[in-house]
Amino acid sequence: RKEVEQDPGPFNVPEGATVAFNCTYSNSASQSFFWYRQDCRKEPKLLMSVYSSGNEDGRFTAQLNRASQYISLLIRDSKLSDSATYLCVVRVMDSNYQLIWGAGTKLIIKP
Amino acid sequence: ETGVTQTPRHLVMGMTNKKSLKCEQHLGHNAMYWYKQSAKKPLELMFVYSLEERVENNSVPSRFSPECPNSSHLFLHLHTLQPEDSALYLCASSQRLAGDINEQFFGPGTRLTVL
Numbered sequence: 001r002k003e004v005e006q007d008p009g010p011f012n013v014p015e016g017a018t019v020a021f022n023c024t025y026s027n028s029a030s031q032s033f034f035w036y037r038q039d040c041r042k043e044p045k046l047l048m049s050v051y052s053s054g055n056e057d058g059r060f061t062a063q064l065n066r067a068s069q070y071i072s073l074l075i076r077d078s079k080l081s082d083s084a085t086y087l088c089v090v091r092v093m094d095s096n097y098q099l100i101w102g103a104g105t106k107l108i109i110k111p
Numbered sequence: 112e113t114g115v116t117q118t119p120r121h122l123v124m125g126m127t128n129k130k131s132l133k134c135e136q137h138l139g140h141n142a143m144y145w146y147k148q149s150a151k152k153p154l155e156l157m158f159v160y161s162l163e164e165r166v167e168n169n170s171v172p173s174r175f176s177p178e179c180p181n182s183s184h185l186f187l188h189l190h191t192l193q194p195e196d197s198a199l200y201l202c203a204s205s206q207r208l209a210g211d212i213n214e215q216f217f218g219p220g221t222r223l224t225v226l
Binding site: 002004008042043044045046087098099100101102103104 | 151152153154156159167201214215217218219220
């Protein structure tokens with residue numbers, strides 16, 4: 001079983017729609033959670049951290065469900081510029097510097 | 112953006128060649144990382160340096176040899192690579208190794224092709 005699992009997609013979504021995707025993690029000692037964004041042929045960049053109570057940053061909402069061991073990302077009013085691969089990242093308590101990466105979910109926003 | 116730079120951006124090499132990848136960070140960070148990214152696979156952490164000391168070697172074959180001469184520079188020396196080593200090699204840095212704030216800043220990567 002993969003340590004961090006994501007639906008690879010692609011998710012094809014019309015501009016203006018709301019899209020959500022999940023990520024599951026296998027290690028119950030996971031401590032910190034992040035979403036990174038990677039544009040085509042570019043490097044990953046931090047989109048947002050995910051806090052236990054859930055958090056919002058503009059059109060983006062991240063939530064954490066520790067009991068079921070998954071995190072989610074919701075994008076409202078999607079823009080063409082949201083097209084990218086979204087990487088789910090987890091840091092495990094007993095390895096305080098090593099990040100465990102998902103393979104990413106590809107999102108394509110269509111006009 | 113020039114926080115983390117990598118050279119070369121593209122590299123094609125034969126299996127008997129020796130080459131080096133270079134990474135430089137201009138952010139004053141204390142930790143640096145080498146990752147390998149293959150198509151449709153998660154990023155694989157290869158090496159971690161903190162204050163110029165290697166703290167992690169994730170069972171990487173000896174044909175990859177890292178070097179960190181100072182906290183701003185990181186090299187990856189390559190020799191006798193295999194075709195399956197073809198991938199995007201990403202360098203990253205973070206303010207420090209541990210702690211709540213551990214955002215990693217990535218360079219643009221070197222796309223390596225081994226013939």
